[in-house]
Amino acid sequence: MSVLQPVRGTHDLLAEESRRHRRVEEVAFETARRYGFGEIITPIFEFTEVFSRTLGETSDVVTKEMYTFADRSGDSITLRPEGTAGVARAFISGGLSQHLPLKLFYRGPMFRHERPQKGRLRQFHQVGVELLGVESPQADVEVIALGAQMLAALGLKDKVRLELNTLGDAESRAAYRDALVGYLSGYEDRLSKDSLDRLQRNPLRVLDSKDEADKAVVAGAPLLTEYLNDASRSFFEQVQAGLAAVGVGAEVSPRLVRGLDYYCHTAFEFTTTALGAQGTVLAGGRYDGLISQMGGPATPGIGWAAGIERLSMLLDETPSADRPVAVIPMGADLGALPLAQRLRQAGFAVDLGYSGNVKKRLNRANKVNARAAVILGEDELARNAVAVRDLDSGEQEEVPLAVLEERLARFR
RNA sequence: GCGGGUGUAGCUCAGUUGGUUAGAGCGCCAGGUUGUGGUCCUGGAUGUCGUCGGUUCGAAUCCGAUCACUCGCCCCA
DSSP, X not given: OOSOOOOTTOOOOOTHHHHHHHHHHHHHHHHHHHTTOEEXXXXXXXXXXXXXXXXXXXXXXXXXXXXXXXXXXXXXXXXOSSSHHHHHHHHHHTTGXXXXXXXXXXXXXXXXXXXXXXXXXXXXXXXEEEEESOOSHHHHHHHHHHHHHHHXXXXXXXXXXXXXXXOOOHHHHHHHHHHHHHHHHTTTTTSOHHHHHHHHHOGGGGGGOOOHHHHHHHHTSOOGGGGOOHHHHHHHHHHHHHHHHTTOOOEEOTTOOOSSTTOEEEEEEEEOSTTTTOOEEEEEEEOTTHHHHTTSOOOOEEEEEEEHHHHHHHOSSOOOOOXXXXXXXXXXXXXXXXXXXXXXXXXXXXXXXXXXXXHHHHHHHHHTTOSEEEEEOHHHHHTTEEEEEETTTOOEEEEEGGGHHHHHGGGO
């Protein structure tokens, strides 16, 4: 088509799409607010190390998906690929350890240089929450319940399911990792190329392989639950019991793992089958080691992020736009502009066309789905009145200018 | 990053075995006279047929490259 195309994987959101997008954002923020979360707005770019150090040097995000560039002073800058690292950086640089526990909500664009697909973009948007400073599994329960409530408020309760797993603490995870690598190394001849690669970079990922041969090997692999120490086992049990107590249904999914290095204990995903290959709609977990790994005071944390575009696609209906009041003059110089101004200042959404006769202006009023029309005619104005027409019923009445706002109130 | 599919007006699409000025529906604009919409009738505008290059007397139709979208893989929200 035109030479002027948006950059691959980016989109303009307008009209219906933008309303769906905003609805997801607003419902998420409102739900988070009820759980005591306040908003944090961090920059959309950070020094590259903020991401490369926290996400793991070998992760896909760091090795091939970051938008990185040198700024004018030569510093390496990266457009944020996710939200947690920036929040963690803000926590440390802002000395927020004085305010624990800290409950933060964020929203905004994220950038990943991936091959676009349905529900997968290069600039996409997330809402997310982080709860910092609480070791207790109560935090995990609260954060997951918040996610579930937000999804329910969006009408998605029946479209998603919650998968839950534990990665154990560092000790359990290390022990299991060794056992798993030991087991898988015995089958290198049968594993797929992808899984041999995973074995090097992120062995737990092999558990989630879709390759049939891999699945056969994985079927006999040791289970993480066998390697959990008492503390980790107890932690996971408390999370499950807590979720049951607040009525959030979860399925334990032993093969659910996380791609990013900083996770421990709880890992969870809300998934759907409605988005093709992109099933994950909201995902997160516990990251007790992250803040200290970045050089801050040891601080536990748990959080999740959800893709706004993915949620937006699942919405059953598009929120309707405002229904304005149309101001329609039947001739020039009838004071339409001052009247529109007066109504706007009184709080009405007012549509005022720029040209055309009455017929055309009424047509336009339909197009913008106006609820009512205030029609200015010379005869009525001579009596200090205007005609107010209910555009749904077609009823019209003459209203004295002095009481216009009052009579218009029902069309708001 | 890898593999498959697609790409014609704002939108959804049609375009016969390559053959003159590329079509439909919806939408848009204008009219159906003097101050009233959503229906109806009539008329009108709009496309570098994604882009670039090649084959041919001639290409929207064939070939190549490229870009974008789309499905799957990797990975992820």
